[in-house]
Amino acid sequence: MSITDTTSGPSLKDILANSSIKTKTNTSADGLASATNSATGKQSLGKDAFLQLLVTQLKNQNPLEPQDNGEFVAQLAQFSSLEGITTLNTSVSKIAASNSSSQALQASSLVGRSVIAPGSKAVVDTSKSFSGEVVLPASVAGVTVKITDAEGKLVRTIDLGAQATGNSSFIWDGKDSAGKALASGTYTFAASTTIDSKAVSLITNLPATVNSVTISQTGGELMLNLAGLGSIALSKVKTIGM
Missing domain, CATH: 2.60.40.4070 (Immunoglobulin-like)
Known part of the structure; x- marks a missing residue:
């Protein structure tokens, strides 16, 4: 004797459509929104914020429509470019600081000397x-x-x-x-x-005779303080004497 189950139930697709997908979609939207709001605000999007957004997107992707390889690779390339730019900015800042220190050292040798400006x-x-x-x-x-x-x-x-x-x-x-x-x-x-x-x-x-040198704290030009005459930018000096 065979028994036939005539009870009809929802398919896996229907279950996912009615529960999991909606939950994932909402979670994804909320996660991305939260990550975006916490990352951006009034600041530029940094590498840590970018990585946070990427991980949040991968964790909350639709299981029926996973992240395709092309878009994933593109995002990784963007992250790599962002990391490279950040490293470059750090290196340039260090070079600028080193150059400023070198200029200050050179300008200090002018103290007590005569310049024409x-x-x-x-x-x-x-x-x-x-x-x-x-x-x-x-x-x-x-x-x-x-x-x-x-x-x-x-x-x-x-x-x-x-x-x-x-x-x-x-x-x-x-x-x-x-x-x-x-x-x-x-x-x-x-x-x-x-x-x-x-x-x-x-x-x-x-x-004029150089009494002292003023170093800008904001990266500006070095200023020479002349005896009895005030200050003048180093770039305006025409001749340096003894």
Whole structure:
């Protein structure tokens, strides 16, 4: 005697569709959302967050539609690229820090030495001859350098005559227009010329003594602190003397 079971029940596909798949899908969505929210926020997606997302996706994939090899390999390649970029950024940061330290060491050797840089003021020892430069953008028929003291009084005018394009040197003996020796101190130098019938102010390169060096904490340029004149960027220095 054969017994036939006429009871109809749900198939495996129906069971998975009604329970497991929904649970996995929801879990996958919740896991990915949680991982994404915890990983991103206001920060960029890092390698740890990327790996967390990848593992969460693999753990909660649909058993009927597993992750295909092509997409899996692509994600691994993205992870490898991300790891490489992170390592490169770390290496570049170390090189930049090393270069900054090297520049600071080199700049420290300038302390106590004389440099020539663009400026209008200089601390002058009038017992010695003082020399500077005037920067000429074009050939001119005449150049004058007016020297004033700390009180703004004009003490000397030096006529350089016609000059060609480039840097033109001038020397001041530390005396006023009457030939009287002046006291040492801070003096202002203003060079000018006439181009196309118009008065034009010119840049002067003047000597100064380096007192100290300031190192930027944010990766900025090294600054040289000049005696009695303030600070100037190292890149602006034209000549380094003894």
